[in-house]
Amino acid sequence: MKMTKENFIHEFKKRLGERYALDVKDAAPIELYQTLVAVVKSGYSDIWRKTWKSYVKNDQKQVYYFSIEFLPGRLLKSNLLNMGWYDVVEAGLKDMGLDLDQISETEVDMALGNGGLGRLASCFMDSLASEGLPGNGNGIRYKYGLFKQKFVDGYQIELPNEWLTDGNNWSVARTSKAVDVLMGGQVHLHDNGKYYEVTYEGADLIKAVPYDTGIVGYHNDHVNTMRLWDAQIPASEEINYPTIEDRRRVEDLTSVLYPDDSNYEGRILRLKQEYFFTSAGIQSIIRHYKKYDRPLTEISDHIAIHINDTHPAMCVAEFMRILLDEEHLDWDVAWKQTVQTMSYTNHTIMAEALEKWPVDMLATVQPRILQIIEEIDRRYVEELTGKKDEDFIERTRIIKDGMVKMAHLAIIGSHSTNGVAKLHTELLENDVLHDFYELYPERFNNKTNGIAIRRWLQVANPTLSKTIDQTIGTKWRFDSKELHQLAKYDDDQALLEKIGAAKRFNKVRLAKVIKEQTGIEVSPDALFDVQIKRLHAYKRQLLNLLHIVKLYLDLKEDPNSQQVPRVFIFGAKAAPSYHYAKSIIKCINEVANLVNNDPTIEGKLKVVFLENYGVSLAEKIIPAADVSEQISTATKEASGTSNMKLMLNGALTVATLDGANIEIKDYVGDDNIFIFGLTKDEVLAYETNHQYRAADYYENDPVLHRILDAFVDGTIPNIEVEGHEIYDSLLRANDEYFVLRDFAGYVATQERVSQTYLDQAKWNKMCLLNIANAGYFSADDTVEKYATDIWQIKPNVEVQKGAIDDVY
Numbered sequence: 001m002k003m004t005k006e007n008f009i010h011e012f013k014k015r016l017g018e019r020y021a022l023d024v025k026d027a028a029p030i031e032l033y034q035t036l037v038a039v040v041k042s043g044y045s046d047i048w049r050k051t052w053k054s055y056v057k058n059d060q061k062q063v064y065y066f067s068i069e070f071l072p073g074r075l076l077k078s079n080l081l082n083m084g085w086y087d088v089v090e091a092g093l094k095d096m097g098l099d100l101d102q103i104s105e106t107e108v109d110m111a112l113g114n115g116g117l118g119r120l121a122s123c124f125m126d127s128l129a130s131e132g133l134p135g136n137g138n139g140i141r142y143k144y145g146l147f148k149q150k151f152v153d154g155y156q157i158e159l160p161n162e163w164l165t166d167g168n169n170w171s172v173a174r175t176s177k178a179v180d181v182l183m184g185g186q187v188h189l190h191d192n193g194k195y196y197e198v199t200y201e202g203a204d205l206i207k208a209v210p211y212d213t214g215i216v217g218y219h220n221d222h223v224n225t226m227r228l229w230d231a232q233i234p235a236s237e238e239i240n241y242p243t244i245e246d247r248r249r250v251e252d253l254t255s256v257l258y259p260d261d262s263n264y265e266g267r268i269l270r271l272k273q274e275y276f277f278t279s280a281g282i283q284s285i286i287r288h289y290k291k292y293d294r295p296l297t298e299i300s301d302h303i304a305i306h307i308n309d310t311h312p313a314m315c316v317a318e319f320m321r322i323l324l325d326e327e328h329l330d331w332d333v334a335w336k337q338t339v340q341t342m343s344y345t346n347h348t349i350m351a352e353a354l355e356k357w358p359v360d361m362l363a364t365v366q367p368r369i370l371q372i373i374e375e376i377d378r379r380y381v382e383e384l385t386g387k388k389d390e391d392f393i394e395r396t397r398i399i400k401d402g403m404v405k406m407a408h409l410a411i412i413g414s415h416s417t418n419g420v421a422k423l424h425t426e427l428l429e430n431d432v433l434h435d436f437y438e439l440y441p442e443r444f445n446n447k448t449n450g451i452a453i454r455r456w457l458q459v460a461n462p463t464l465s466k467t468i469d470q471t472i473g474t475k476w477r478f479d480s481k482e483l484h485q486l487a488k489y490d491d492d493q494a495l496l497e498k499i500g501a502a503k504r505f506n507k508v509r510l511a512k513v514i515k516e517q518t519g520i521e522v523s524p525d526a527l528f529d530v531q532i533k534r535l536h537a538y539k540r541q542l543l544n545l546l547h548i549v550k551l552y553l554d555l556k557e558d559p560n561s562q563q564v565p566r567v568f569i570f571g572a573k574a575a576p577s578y579h580y581a582k583s584i585i586k587c588i589n590e591v592a593n594l595v596n597n598d599p600t601i602e603g604k605l606k607v608v609f610l611e612n613y614g615v616s617l618a619e620k621i622i623p624a625a626d627v628s629e630q631i632s633t634a635t636k637e638a639s640g641t642s643n644m645k646l647m648l649n650g651a652l653t654v655a656t657l658d659g660a661n662i663e664i665k666d667y668v669g670d671d672n673i674f675i676f677g678l679t680k681d682e683v684l685a686y687e688t689n690h691q692y693r694a695a696d697y698y699e700n701d702p703v704l705h706r707i708l709d710a711f712v713d714g715t716i717p718n719i720e721v722e723g724h725e726i727y728d729s730l731l732r733a734n735d736e737y738f739v740l741r742d743f744a745g746y747v748a749t750q751e752r753v754s755q756t757y758l759d760q761a762k763w764n765k766m767c768l769l770n771i772a773n774a775g776y777f778s779a780d781d782t783v784e785k786y787a788t789d790i791w792q793i794k795p796n797v798e799v800q801k802g803a804i805d806d807v808y
């Protein structure tokens, strides 16, 4: 994908003229943005077509990644980067008096996900394409993305996210590739002697229309597809949907993303969404497979299907349905292909996130799928009877007490189950899924999460990226493990100062955003302490807040108590129905008000809660962070991925031994991370022996006593209700996540952080070593491991790995 500055300027002006009959100087930002997208798309559309054709020509095995969430954020800059056009386009725009940053801000984030799970899916899409791997995304094109968050009087308010108002410029509707999805009604089976003829009565016929987005690989002439489905009324069926309510029923299907993260909402519409995108995806895969006259008895040699958490677990049953009802394969033959084709990732062990659907509800959504799941369950029980004790069978079967356990369906119906960090996989094997591990040890494996280093360093932090180029060259841009070369320079004072200067530049940039969004002035000389993730009790934003209240009370007592000024920065959305999480938001906002407006504090302490945290805001916060808060209760955070993004940008981690924090510690070494808190074994011990008494900590620790009282005695104003709620959750409900237990250790660790910050040379050296080791958390490597261990797919033979000198 070659492009020169002159050609770009010519193309850009031509398209602007054709599209809008405008000169550059008269065009509005949205017109400039849309023109730029058109130029970019025309730059890769040919390659997109060729990529598809080469898969067919070479009969390459492909993977389809099924995920109910994708969270790509903005695509303009990352596409420019991957195409190798970034610098040329930036310069060309500058020549025309335009600014790439400004134009890029016009793009509305594609926010079709809640948090880590959806963002991981998008990092994987980028990496699959960049590794030249044949990988496709399959998901839902929600009309409304994740809600927009506003604060009113410190409370979270949710507004609709109408991201499609100006259309989406990156996707193409492929109406010709639509498929029909059947839902509801009744099903009848007729045994004709050879197979069951299946007929449906009173079912809804829904047209699933795919919208395809090109996913551009990094400098390799390779473009994959992310396919998102929209629900529409089929033209032939208009008559069956006469009223507005009838039409709504169909349109509502893909209308909104459920705003719950690591939690499950047992509503029927959610179950319908799950079946809808699963069925549409599986049907289109099999239709495409059959086009080339290949036998279905070998389909698992040609395709792999990945089930991202249990939301698409009905893939197992839908695949069976088509092989049985439409292709008339024998059960055993169909089952073998299904298990060989499917693989599953578990992302959480939190009990409230494990999906269980009532049998009756599934009967209403798709009666045939329920029948097939019942038969899978029956055969599972039959096979184990006599081999395993009854308890084991009852614990592990799919249907129990009128509920369908989706994780059991995914494990039994696939050849691979993986966790997302070492500790998490260990917990799956030894604890949560131990029975299945005993039954199918060969199916279990770990794949520690990774991130798209391109987006989170090259795009988000050009200043640091350039410093790295000047030190170790540009190889790291192709293989992030090369970042480790930086470790050799840990005594190079000039470099350490440059690292510090890059950080300061990004802090100034963030300080501007903070001022614009909140009116709060923060000093870039203060330490920026960042916690950005969904608001959840187990992630313990509350622990962070208790520490802030402590610092405030200390400052009130002794104005010299705070040697290092700190700005605490939060970004977090709470699920709209998660009352407790919303109360914590209110409390953080009220503490912020109190602290920021107290003249006696003199800027030694600031608290900033930025509204509407999402991918684009993350791209501004992360490069400016000094400290990364990864403080979940051990065992609760499966992996975490903001921990990796922050370390990559030279933030130092304050962490519990949870999720991928453990692997981060193993890479950077104990001296370059701040670890505190209960370990996995200690947490598990408390959870079994019930000997934890939160009130002891309140009664025996006067500091903690004073802090908790501040929530209920008016010290923190305007939280009469919320303050009591939090106080009670800790003292009456005995502090489910051991916040009080870990408090003293957390405070001591934060004091070490401040002491270390006073020695800037030492601090910058620690930053450098974090950056140097972050390359080991690249999603490129993670997907390569999925490709070889799980999917058995190989890179496209026609991929052109960009010659490094080509561009840099």
Ligand code: TH1
Residues within 6 Å of the ligand: 114, 115, 116, 117, 120, 260, 261, 262, 263, 309, 347, 348, 353, 420, 449, 637, 638, 639, 640, 641, 659
């Ligand atoms: C998250 C996990 O909480 C996080 O630790 C992990 O890094 C991330 O997935 C990627 O693996 C999860 N998000 C969800 C969202 C839903 C249900 C379960 C999980 S687990 C809706």
